[in-house]
Each structure stands twice: as structure tokens, then as C-alpha cells.
Amino acid sequence: MRLSRYFLPVMKETPSDAQIVSHQLMLRAGLVRQTAAGIYAWLPLGLKVLKRIERIVREEQDRAGAVELLMPTLQSADLWRQSGRYDAYGPEMLRIRDRHDRDMLYGPTNEEMVTALFRDGARSYRDLPRILYHIQWKFRDEVRPRFGVMRGREFLMKDAYSFDLDEAGLKASYEAMFVAYLRTFARLGLTAVPVKAPTGPIGGDLSHEFHILADTGESALFYDAAIEDISRDELLAADASTIARLTGLYAMEEEEHSKVADCPVPAERLRTRRGIEVGHIFAFGTKYSASMGLSVQTREGAQVHPQMGSYGIGVSRLMGALIEANHDDKGIVWPDAVAPFQVGLVNMRVDDGNVTSAADEIYGRLREAGVETLYDDRDERGGAKFATMDLIGLPWQLIVGPKGLERGVVELKRRSGGEREELSIESALARLTS
Amino acid sequence: MRLSRYFLPVMKETPSDAQIVSHQLMLRAGLVRQTAAGIYAWLPLGLKVLKRIERIVREEQDRAGAVELLMPTLQSADLWRQSGRYDAYGPEMLRIRDRHDRDMLYGPTNEEMVTALFRDGARSYRDLPRILYHIQWKFRDEVRPRFGVMRGREFLMKDAYSFDLDEAGLKASYEAMFVAYLRTFARLGLTAVPVKAPTGPIGGDLSHEFHILADTGESALFYDAAIEDISRDELLAADASTIARLTGLYAMEEEEHSKVADCPVPAERLRTRRGIEVGHIFAFGTKYSASMGLSVQTREGAQVHPQMGSYGIGVSRLMGALIEANHDDKGIVWPDAVAPFQVGLVNMRVDDGNVTSAADEIYGRLREAGVETLYDDRDERGGAKFATMDLIGLPWQLIVGPKGLERGVVELKRRSGGEREELSIESALARLTS
Numbered sequence: 001m002r003l004s005r006y007f008l009p010v011m012k013e014t015p016s017d018a019q020i021v022s023h024q025l026m027l028r029a030g031l032v033r034q035t036a037a038g039i040y041a042w043l044p045l046g047l048k049v050l051k052r053i054e055r056i057v058r059e060e061q062d063r064a065g066a067v068e069l070l071m072p073t074l075q076s077a078d079l080w081r082q083s084g085r086y087d088a089y090g091p092e093m094l095r096i097r098d099r100h101d102r103d104m105l106y107g108p109t110n111e112e113m114v115t116a117l118f119r120d121g122a123r124s125y126r127d128l129p130r131i132l133y134h135i136q137w138k139f140r141d142e143v144r145p146r147f148g149v150m151r152g153r154e155f156l157m158k159d160a161y162s163f164d165l166d167e168a169g170l171k172a173s174y175e176a177m178f179v180a181y182l183r184t185f186a187r188l189g190l191t192a193v194p195v196k197a198p199t200g201p202i203g204g205d206l207s208h209e210f211h212i213l214a215d216t217g218e219s220a221l222f223y224d225a226a227i228e229d230i231s232r233d234e235l236l237a238a239d240a241s242t243i244a245r246l247t248g249l250y251a252m253e254e255e256e257h258s259k260v261a262d263c264p265v266p267a268e269r270l271r272t273r274r275g276i277e278v279g280h281i282f283a284f285g286t287k288y289s290a291s292m293g294l295s296v297q298t299r300e301g302a303q304v305h306p307q308m309g310s311y312g313i314g315v316s317r318l319m320g321a322l323i324e325a326n327h328d329d330k331g332i333v334w335p336d337a338v339a340p341f342q343v344g345l346v347n348m349r350v351d352d353g354n355v356t357s358a359a360d361e362i363y364g365r366l367r368e369a370g371v372e373t374l375y376d377d378r379d380e381r382g383g384a385k386f387a388t389m390d391l392i393g394l395p396w397q398l399i400v401g402p403k404g405l406e407r408g409v410v411e412l413k414r415r416s417g418g419e420r421e422e423l424s425i426e427s428a429l430a431r432l433t434s
Numbered sequence: 435m436r437l438s439r440y441f442l443p444v445m446k447e448t449p450s451d452a453q454i455v456s457h458q459l460m461l462r463a464g465l466v467r468q469t470a471a472g473i474y475a476w477l478p479l480g481l482k483v484l485k486r487i488e489r490i491v492r493e494e495q496d497r498a499g500a501v502e503l504l505m506p507t508l509q510s511a512d513l514w515r516q517s518g519r520y521d522a523y524g525p526e527m528l529r530i531r532d533r534h535d536r537d538m539l540y541g542p543t544n545e546e547m548v549t550a551l552f553r554d555g556a557r558s559y560r561d562l563p564r565i566l567y568h569i570q571w572k573f574r575d576e577v578r579p580r581f582g583v584m585r586g587r588e589f590l591m592k593d594a595y596s597f598d599l600d601e602a603g604l605k606a607s608y609e610a611m612f613v614a615y616l617r618t619f620a621r622l623g624l625t626a627v628p629v630k631a632p633t634g635p636i637g638g639d640l641s642h643e644f645h646i647l648a649d650t651g652e653s654a655l656f657y658d659a660a661i662e663d664i665s666r667d668e669l670l671a672a673d674a675s676t677i678a679r680l681t682g683l684y685a686m687e688e689e690e691h692s693k694v695a696d697c698p699v700p701a702e703r704l705r706t707r708r709g710i711e712v713g714h715i716f717a718f719g720t721k722y723s724a725s726m727g728l729s730v731q732t733r734e735g736a737q738v739h740p741q742m743g744s745y746g747i748g749v750s751r752l753m754g755a756l757i758e759a760n761h762d763d764k765g766i767v768w769p770d771a772v773a774p775f776q777v778g779l780v781n782m783r784v785d786d787g788n789v790t791s792a793a794d795e796i797y798g799r800l801r802e803a804g805v806e807t808l809y810d811d812r813d814e815r816g817g818a819k820f821a822t823m824d825l826i827g828l829p830w831q832l833i834v835g836p837k838g839l840e841r842g843v844v845e846l847k848r849r850s851g852g853e854r855e856e857l858s859i860e861s862a863l864a865r866l867t868s
Contacts (some may be wrong), residue, residue, distance in 0.1 A: 007501050007564060009555030033551055036510040036538065041551055044566075047504045067441050070481045072588045073507060073571055074540070076470040091533045096540075099525045099575045104470070106508070106530075117467055117475055121443030126812070130441060132478075137507055137571070141533045154506045378560070 001341070002363075003376045007044050009033075010388055020216045022323035023148030025332050029392045031319070038145025038153030045392060046319070048340035050156065053318050054135055056187050056337065057158045064180040066131035066160050071113050073137055077103030079112045082292045092140045106139035111288050111310055114161040118306075119294040122163070128296060128306060129169050131177070133160035135315060147216075150276065150320040160311040165298065167285070170307035174206065174283045177311040179238045181210055181279050182246075184313065186235035189335040190325060193223055193275060195251045206283040208247070211275030214324035221275045223251035224265045276321045283309040332393030333416050341374040343432055344394040346386070348401035350379045359400040362410070362425060369433040390415070398428055435775070436797075437810045441478050443467075444822055454650045456757035457582030459766050463826045465753075472579025472587030479826060480753070482774035484590065487752050488569055490621050490771065491592050498614040500565035500594050505547050507571055511537030513546045516726045526574045540573035545722050545744055548595040552740075553728040556597070562730060562740060563603050565610070567594030569749060581650075584710065584754040594745040599732065601719070604741035608640065608717045611745040613672045615644055615713050616680075618747065620669035623769040624759060627657055627709060629685045640717040642681070645709030648758035655709045657685035658699045710755045717743040766827030767850050775808040777866055778828040780820070782835035784813045793834040796844070796859060803867040824849070832862055 011028045018024040026032050031046030042050055058068065074096065080086035086105075094106040107113070114132055122128065135158045145153050162173035178194070185192035190212050197207040211221055227249050234242060250265045253275075257263070263270065289295065289305035298304055326333045336342065343366060347359040359377070366373040374394060376385050382401070389397050399411040409422040412431065423431070445462045452458040460466050465480030476484055492502065508530065514520035520539075528540040541547070548566055556562065569592045579587050596607035612628070619626035624646050631641040645655055661683050668676060684699045691697070697704065723729070723739035732738055760767045770776065777800060781793040793811070800807040808828060810819050816835070823831050833845040843856040846865065857865075 004560070005499060005501070005564070007503065007552075007555060007561075007566060030555070033554060035506060035513070035547060035550070036508070037536075039506045039508055039510075041506060041547065042504040043551075043555075044501050044503050047502060050504070065439060067439070067478050068481060069441065069478050070476040070484070072469060072473045072475060074470070074473055074573065074588055076473075079469070094530065094532065096528065096530050098528065099577065102471075113469060113475065116469070117477075118441075120467060121441060121464070121477075126438070127441075130439070132441060139508065143533065154508055 001374050003374060004378050006374070008388075008392070009043070010391060018148060020147050020150070020324070021327060022150065022216070022320040025323050025327055025391075026148055026320070029332055032149060038142055038151070040149055040152060040154070045340050049319055049334070049338055050316060052338040052340070053188065053322070054156070054158075054315055057184055057313055057315055058135065060180040060184045060187070061133050061158065061160060063183075064131065064176045066133045066177075066180075068134060069117075069132055070134045070136060071107070071110050071117075073107055073139070074104050075107045075113055077105055079116060080105065082116075083112050083288055084291060085112065092142065094139050094141045107136075108138055108140045109310070109312070110134070110159055111161065111308075112292065115288040115292045115294050115308070118161075118163055119292065122294075122296055124297040125165055125299050129162065129164045129173060131160050131162045131173055133158060133311075148320055149316045151218075152316065155314060156316040158313040158315055162309045162311070163306040164308075165296070165304065165306065167307055170283050170285065170309055174281065174309050175240050175243055177281055177309070178208070178243050181281065181311075181313070182235045182238040182242065185210065185212070185278070186232050187337055188318065188322065189337060190278075190321065191228065192278070193221060193227055193251050194246055195221065195223075195253055195275075196247070197253075197280065198256075208281050209253075209277050210279035212278050212321040212325065213273045214276050214321060215274055216324055217274030217276040219275055219277065220254040220272060221251060222254065222257040222263070222270060222272050224249040225269045225271045227251060228271070276317070276324065277314075278318050278321050279311075279313045281309065281311045283307075327393070330387075331391035334393045334395060336395050339393070339395050341372045341394050343371055343373045343396045343398055344389040344392070345373050345375045346382075346389060346397060346399045347375070347377050348382050348385070348399060350377060352402050354405055355400055355402050358405055358410075358425065362398065362400065362429065365429055366432065369429075371432055396432060398432070435808050437808060438812050440808070442822075442826070443477070444825060452582065454581050454584070454758070455761060456584065456650070456754040459757050459761055459825075460582055460754070463766055466583060472576055472585070474583055474586060474588070479774050483753055483768070483772055484750060486772040486774070487622070487756070488590070488592075488749055491618055491747055491749055492569065494614040494618040494621070495567050495592065495594060497617075498565065498610045500567045500611075500614075502568060503551075503566055504568045504570060505541070505544050505551075507540055507573070508538050509541045509547055511539055513550060514539065516550075517546050517722055518725060519546065526576065528573045528575045541570075542572055542574045543744070543746070544568070544593055545595065545742075546726065549722040549726045549728050549742070552597055553726065556728075556730055558731040559599055559733050563596065563598045563607060565594050565596045565607055567592060567745075582754055583750045585652075586750065589748060590750040592747040592749055596743045596745070597723075597740040598742075599730070599738065599740065601741055604717050604719065604743055608715065608743050609674050609677055611715055611743070612642070612677050615715065615745075615747070616669045616672040616676065619644065619646070619712070620666050621771055622752065622756065623771060624712075624755065625662065626712070627655060627661055627685050628680055629655065629657075629687055629709075630681070631687075631714065632690075642715050643687075643711050644713035646712050646755040646759065647707045648710050648755060649708055650758055651708030651710040653709055653711065654688040654706060655685060656688065656691040656697070656704060656706050658683040659703045659705045661685060662705070710751070710758065711748075712752050712755050713745075713747045715743065715745040717741075761827070764821075765825035768827045768829060770829050773827070773829050775806045775828050777805055777807045777830045777832055778823045778826070779807050779809045780816075780823060780831060780833045781809070781811050782816050782819070782833060784811060786836050788839055789834055789836050792839055792844075792859065796832065796834065796863065799863055800866065803863075805866055830866060832866070
């Protein structure tokens with residue numbers, strides 16, 4: 001993509017209304033703009049990152065055998081009256097009345113709707129087990145939206161729902177989603193701590209939250225340092241024994257931790273850090289299947305209410321968490337897995353025919369090789385171009401200038417460590433396309 | 435995908451509440467389910483088709499140089515007060531009040547928001563021309579939603595917005611989008627008739643609607659038969675001269691046609707058919723840039739309001755239009771370009787070890803070759819499996835049964851023409867993977 005034809009409104013100054021670094025950087029790097037309190041437009045660069053996160057989340061859901069569908073954003077209040085949650089849900093539910101005075105709402109979650117769809121489509125044990133998921137915009141009318149996309153009102157969530165014949169099946173589905181979550185966060189390069197959670201209004205008796213460690217997290221965690229010793233490779237190869245090991249290690253939110261009389265973790269192994277909740281899984285059994293009349297026939301001919309669970313990941317919130325975990329004083333440092341472009345190509349002198357023809361050719365060859373490249377072909381000073389590249393945090397910068405070209409070299413810079421290297425155009429291309 | 439692990443609730447009977455064939459087939463083939471009046475959940479098979487349509491639309495927008503972003507579904511009423519449309523828009527606008535009693539709305543379109551984003555991000559002639567687009571759910575509170583996704587309330591729309599320095603630039607952007615539309619519909623295998631349209635509440639003086647010819651269309655069209663003579667290849671290679679030729683041919687909606695005293699088309703060349711509006715483009719000039727205070731500096735230092743246009747495609751409606759144009763009495767006949775899977779693999783005898791191991795192996799090899807395959811591995815009668823395959827309309831059916839295997843053959847059926855052929859497994863695989 002040529003920057004001269006893109007839409008990347010960066011800001012030099014830190015916006016005064018943004019308190020945390022991810023929010024500041026998302027505004028400055030032209031990833032998002034607030035359009036109303038807690039509601040954001042995703043500008044082209046931000047949308048690209050959002051799609052990359054979404055893709056990793058989707059791939060891991062598919063790998064776990066979950067099947068994707070898409071439920072609408074608006075729901076009928078009647079559906080929520082069937083489960084009894086319409087009146088129970090607080091002011092965070094955005095209630096709407098349509099032109100025929102029917103009560104509607106903007107879905108904050110989808111237990112009711114997916115239960116109704118499954119009730120309509122499943123008849124017998126042959127239709128189970130199933131895990132259905134979607135990735136859709138949700139709305140929660142936070143009283144004080146803040147921290148940018150971390151606690152926005154309209155947000156993108158992946159929510160999955162499992163249907164099993166019995167509790168053993170539910171446990172297997174819960175573990176399959178647990179594994180998917182460990183792999184998802186590991187692929188994103190994030191350290192996620194699973195914390196046993198109270199089940200709250202969704203109900204049930206087994207629930208875990210997944211927290212990303214970050215200084216600006218909203219909750220304080222107390223956990224066994226051994227959790228940090230589990231390697232990325234182990235998480236990518238996670239199975240039931242990994243879950244047993246992880247959930248066997250102490251991890252509590254401050255409020256729960258403060259109630260524990262005898263913390264089982266020796267002081268030298270007890271860590272405390274702040275965390276950002278990016279995932280939450282629940283096994284709630286028959287709460288919705290029973291209240292909403294979903295039953296299926298067993299192999300033996302009996303009718304049972306399926307055992308259900310639900311499994312959420314805050315997809316848009318993950319972008320904030322990723323920036324909290326990956327930035328320096330110059331800007332964002334995207335991990336390769338979610339970077340909007342892999343390479344930022346900088347033409348230092350647009351008005352110099354040699355430089356421009358060399359940069360154009362490099363751009364063409366990177367595109368041919370399928371390397372996603374943002375090509376800064378604007379008529380701007382080099383300093384401004386460097387600052388923009390550091391701010392938006394693409395993994396590689398390739399700088400083409402007149403002095404280097406005279407010597408037959410270009411400069412390749414790695415954003416994360418800042419290492420710079422001069423090398424021939426062919427060597428640079430070989431490095432970036434290998 | 436193994437059908438035994440999928441979620442495909444097909445219906446044998448035609449639902450009584452569905453009046454047109456696309457709506458009936460979308461329900462029967464398990465593509466969608468209505469969750470409230472005019473609001474649909476996209477079941478797994480339907481979502482796959484929706485994504486394929488979306489992808490073709492996106493590729494053609496990108497090819498035309500448009501840049502993708504994503505605006506939120508909910509908007510602030512204040513934004514619409516700036517353009518004066520908040521009070522002007524009728525009851526189709528879903529008005530919402532949040533917990534702080536702020537007036538919000540579910541976006542039916544995005545002229546105001548994109549103008550505000552561009553006002554915030556563009557400064558000078560260097561930032562123009564630009565075309566920004568998004569593919570997002572919209573809501574129009576139709577008084578009588580009907581025809582399934584053809585006239586639903588929550589629907590998926592691609593809307594693009596162009597910003598140019600002058601009218602010549604606007605004309606070029608309008609033509610680039612016109613070409614993108616011709617290519618999009620041609621790739622979908624649909625015959626689209628561009629009809630000069632009144633501009634209505636969006637304003638401006640140049641506008642075209644694109645109608646797909648279908649007996650169940652809501653509007654009657656009168657047009658020059660020469661429009662149908664333009665080949666798919668010509669449309670795929672469309673440029674300004676194609677547009678000039680097409681728009682030079684007579685095409686009117688009935689209401690406008692009835693006002694024409696002297697129809698310029700000789701009777702033997704005048705065709706009348708019904709059409710489904712799937713796209714609408716507008717050049718409206720400075721209506722929003724002027725009312726919302728968007729201006730940029732010209733090369734000469736003056737301030738001008740950019741010339742704007744907007745360009746919509748009904749992505750979810752297109753699925754209905756595609757089915758109207760591609761079905762027979764047994765079900766849907768998906769064109770290859772949008773089929774949810776390319777191949778339906780039918781195991782005729784799940785309880786026969788030879789049949790199942792042959793079918794399993796074929797499934798594995800199709801997957802390895804990247805051929806998207808829906809594998810009916812359920813313990814069901816052959817007749818039910820055939821009926822399901824015909825109903826859901828995958829381009830190819832590959833049938834593996836005990837009698838054929840004894841002779842070393844499987845059966846390959848093309849859904850569109852119904853041709854059947856017996857051939858060896860290797861030949862069948864070669865045909866499907868070539």
C-alpha cells in the first residue's frame with residue numbers, strides 16, 4: 001500500500017483525554033478514532049490489526065472443532081424473558097424500542113439466542129456434542145467508558161457456546177476451549193494467567209478468567225511464579241495435563257486473594273501484578289437449556305437438557321492489551337503475528353529519480369513476494385517519515401536514500417531491537433522474503 | 435467439514451411464512467433463521483456464502499483503490515444534527531437513548547460519520563482523492579420487513595465514500611466505483627442493469643441503481659435489450675467507454691418510464707422484467723462537506739469543500755438475489771464463485787467398512803488439495819442424503835457406495851446440469867482438484 005493513497009492520520013501530540021499508553025498510541029498511530037463515548041471507528045491500519053487478531057482467534061476455534069455462525073447484533077427482549085435475564089440484567093444492557101413499540105436490545109452476549117437456535121435445529125444425541133461460535137459486535141452501556149477500546153461500549157467479542165449430553169462431555173468441551181485459549185494467547189505472544197472466577201450472573205460452578213499481565217491492568221492478581229515458567233511451546237502443545245498443571249497453580253484476583261486465610265504459595269514464589277481480562281469461560285450446565293426448553297433425545301430414548309458452557313474472548317480489547325505489552329517511548333512495536341504490514345518501506349527523496357525508481361522497484365518485488373508493505377512515497381522530510389514508522393511499529397523498516405544508493409546499499413532496521421544494517425537491495429529483499 | 439459435526443438444520447417442508455423462493459430455500463437449506471422480525475442469524479452454511487460474497491465485493495473495492503476501514507454500528511445523534519438529517523430521516527431510522535439519556539441511532543448509512551472522520555484526518559490536496567469504504571451491519575426499521583434477507587431490518591452493506599478536489603475528480607471516482615460494480619456483479623455471475631435514479635434524500639444530481647433481473651424483484655424495469663448483449667468478459671474488462679455505452683442504453687424503473695412520452699427504444703427492442711436493487715451509487719458534491727465543515731487546502735492555498743459521492747452494495751441482499759437467479763425445483767444451485775463448499779461427498783453406507791474407509795480417504799485427499807468439501811458421514815438413508823445435497827446446491831456431488839466400489843468406481847454429479855458420471859476414484863480426484 002502506498003502511503004500517499006492511504007488514510008493514516010497520525011498525531012504528534014499525546015491526546016489529553018487518553019490516560020493509558022495503549023489508548024494514547026492507538027489514537028496517535030491512527031488506528032482508531034472515537035466517534036461517541038466508548039464507541040470507536042477502526043481506521044484502515046487499526047482494522048488490519050483487528051482482522052489479524054480475529055483470524056488467530058478464529059483459527060484456534062476451528063482447530064478446537066467449534067463451528068462458526070453469525071448472530072445479529074439486535075435481539076428481541078422476548079428471548080431474554082424466556083431465560084429470566086431481561087429484568088435481571090442491569091443498566092449495561094442497551095434497551096431499544098422499535099417503530100412498532102417492540103422491546104429490543106443490543107446483544108451484550110448470546111446465551112439465549114444460541115440456545116433458541118440450537119433448540120430449533122437439534123433433535124437427538126447425534127446432534128451433540130457441538131460448539132458454536134461467532135465473532136460479532138456487542139454493546140455494553142458502561143457507565144464510564146474509558147481506556148479506549150479496553151473498556152469501550154461497542155466492542156468485538158468472540159463468544160462460543162457448547163452443547164453436551166452430560167457433565168463429562170461438558171468438561172471435555174470446557175477443556176477444548178481452555179486449550180484453544182492457551183494457544184490463542186501464546187500465538188499472540190501474550191502471557192495469559194488463568195484465574196478461577198466466581199460465575200456471577202451467567203451462573204454455573206466452573207469458570208476461569210484469562211488475564212494478560214500489564215501494569216495498566218484494571219485488576220491486581222496474586223499468583224504462583226511457576227505460572228510464568230510455562231513456555232510458549234508448552235502452551236502451543238497444551239492438552240488436559242497442561243490445564244491440570246496450570247489450574248493447580250495458585251492465581252487469584254485481589255478481592256478473592258484477600259479472603260484466603262492461608263495462601264498456599266510461599267512468599268518468595270508469590271507474585272503480584274496487574275492484569276487485563278481478555279477471556280472468560282463458563283461451564284453452567286443446564287441453566288439455559290432448562291429455562292428455555294431445549295432438550296434432545298438420548299441414545300436410550302430419554303429427553304435431557306444439554307449441558308452447556310460459554311466462552312468469550314474480547315477481540316477488540318486484545319488490541320489494547322497487545323499494545324500495553326508491546327511498545328516503547330517511540331511508539332508501538334507490533335509482534336509479527338499481528339502487525340498490519342510486515343515492512344515499512346521509506347523513500348527518503350521522492351524528488352530524486354534514482355531513489356524513487358529503486359524504491360518503486362523494491363515495492364513491486366515485495367508485493368510480488370506477498371510481503372505486506374506500507375510504502376512511504378510521500379513528499380515529506382525523512383525525520384517525519386522515521387517518526388511515523390516508529391510510531392506505527394511495523395516489524396521491519398527498509399530505508400532507501402540517495403547516499404546509500406551511491407554505495408549500492410539500503411538500510412534495514414528491526415523495529416523491536418532497533419538494530420540497523422546496511423546491505424545490498426538483493427540481500428535486503430532476500431532477508432524480507434525468506 | 436464432516437456433516438456429523440456440523441450444524442445444518444435443513445427443513446423438508448416449505449415454511450408457510452416465506453413467500454419468495456430465495457427466502458424459502460434459505461430457510462430450508464439451513465442458511466439462516468429469523469430471530470426477530472426482519473432480523474436473521476446466519477447459520478454456518480449461510481455465513482460461508484455471505485463471506486464469499488463479501489470477499490468478492492472487497493476485492494473489487496480494493497482493486498478500485500478504495501481503502502477499507504470499519505465504522506461502528508451505533509452513532510451519535512449529534513453527528514446527524516450537523517448535516518440536518520437527524521430530523522429529516524423518517525421512522526426507518528432506529529433511534530436509541532443510552533443510560534445517560536443521550537440520543538443515539540443504529541446507522542442506516544454513514545455519510546455523516548465518514549465526513550467527520552475525514553474532516554479530522556485530511557488537511558490538504560495531498561490527502562485527496564480518497565475512497566474509503568467499510569462492510570458493516572446497518573439497520574433500517576422497515577415497517578413491513580419481508581422476503582427474508584431481501585428486505586430485512588439488520589443487513590450487511592458495503593458503503594464507500596469518495597472525496598475529490600473538484601467535479602472532474604468526482605466523476606473519475608464515480609466511474610471507478612461504477613467499474614467496480616460491473617466487475618463485482620459479473621464475478622458473481624449476475625446480470626445487473628444500471629438504471630439512472632432520482633437522488634432522493636442523499637441529494638446530488640448523478641445517481642445509478644444496479645438491478646439484478648429476477649421474476650420476484652420488487653420493481654419493474656423497462657430497458658433496451660442491447661444491455662443483455664454485453665458479455666461477461668466485456669464487463670470484467672469494463673472502463674469509462676463501457677460505462678458510456680451502458681448508460682447510453684435506455685433503462686428505467688416503471689414509475690419513471692411511465693412519465694416518458696416518447697420512449698427512444700423501438701418496441702421490438704424494449705424489454706420489461708422485474709429487478710432487485712442490489713447497488714446504488716450517488717455523486718452528491720458538497721452536500722455533506724459544506725454542511726459539516728469539511729474543507730481542505732488546494733495546491734494554490736485556497737480552502738475548498740471536497741466533492742463527495744457514496745456507493746452502496748447490499749451484501750446480505752445479494753445472497754437472496756443469487757438464489758433467485760440460481761435454483762431449480764430441488765433446491766439451490768450455487769455458482770462456483772460463492773458456493774459454501776465446492777464438493778459434497780456422500781458416504782452411502784457408513785456401516786460398511788470398505789465404503790467408509792474409501793470415503794474417508796477421498797475426504798482426506800480433497801482436504802489436502804485445498805478443495806472445500808462437506809462430507810456427509812452421517813448414518814442416514816441415501817435418499818435423504820441426496821435430497822440434502824440437492825437442496826444445499828454445492829457445485830459437485832461425489833457419491834461413494836458399495837456397488838460402485840465393487841467395480842472400482844464412484845459417481846460424480848454436477849449439480850447445475852445434473853450430469854452424472856461413473857469414474858475411478860483417481861479420475862474423480864483429478865477432476866475435482868485440477
